[in-house]
Amino acid sequence: MSHTTQNPEIVKIEQTAHTHVCDCYQCGKCSAGCPMADKMEVLPSTLIRLVQCGEILEAAKSLSVWQCVSCLTCSARCPKSVNIAGVIDTLKEISIEKKCVHPKAARILAFQRAFLNTIYRNGRTNELELVAEYKIRGFLNDFNPLLAMKDASLGLPMFLLGKLHLKIGAPVRDKALVKRIFKKCNKPTQ
Numbered sequence: 700m701s702h703t704t705q706n707p708e709i710v711k712i713e714q715t716a717h718t719h720v721c722d723c724y725q726c727g728k729c730s731a732g733c734p735m736a737d738k739m740e741v742l743p744s745t746l747i748r749l750v751q752c753g754e755i756l757e758a759a760k761s762l763s764v765w766q767c768v769s770c771l772t773c774s775a776r777c778p779k780s781v782n783i784a785g786v787i788d789t790l791k792e793i794s795i796e797k798k799c800v801h802p803k804a805a806r807i808l809a810f811q812r813a814f815l816n817t818i819y820r821n822g823r824t825n826e827l828e829l830v831a832e833y834k835i836r837g838f839l840n841d842f843n844p845l846l847a848m849k850d851a852s853l854g855l856p857m858f859l860l861g862k863l864h865l866k867i868g869a870p871v872r873d874k875a876l877v878k879r880i881f882k883k884c885n886k887p888t889q
């Protein structure tokens with residue numbers, strides 16, 4: 700049986716992630732299976748515990764939410780069917796809304812924005828456009844030329860291996876459909 704909560708912030712997270720965080724009994728299985736756990740200061744099970752306790756901002760401002768790669772292993776393993784990955788995605792949204800994104804996550808956010816923008820514009824990824832926007836966004840954030848050039852040496856080997864496509868692919872035919880999907884996803888939670 701699912702527990703219920705009266706805390707409106709927790710209810711909102713549960714509705715957005717379609718889950719019941721209060722069902723978590725802290726077995727730690729999600730953290731044990733997370734491929735990013737050894738990089739995280741706050742483990743996935745601890746993030747869930749913070750949300751259970753109403754410490755939403757404390758969870759949202761942690762770097763760990765941005766280190767999550769959305770592989771869904773945690774959600775698949777949870778014996779209580781808690782959608783941990785969905786909760787972490789919601790914490791990312793909250794950290795953007797509340798302007799408390801961890802400073803070290805700025806480049807991760809820049810990459811995610813650049814990726815979504817290229818999908819929005821073309822309906823599919825466009826690698827050149829993606830790399831260019833990511834690098835510009837990253838540089839405008841920290842003005843660090845070393846970081847801006849960090850991946851340059853990978854360009855040639857990737858191109859030679861056929862992993863970097865210089866030809867700009869045609870956008871999908873039904874771009875209006877892509878824009879409708881984005882519009883629906885941006886709809887505020889009811």
Ligand code: SF4
Pocket residue numbers: 722723724725726727728729730743744747776777778779780781783
């Ligand atoms: S696997 Fe599920 S029940 Fe166990 S700690 Fe993680 S969220 Fe809680």
Ligand code: SF4
Pocket residue numbers: 729732733734735736743766767768769770771772773774783784787
């Ligand atoms: S979805 Fe995120 S938190 Fe869950 S196992 Fe994957 S990386 Fe870890």
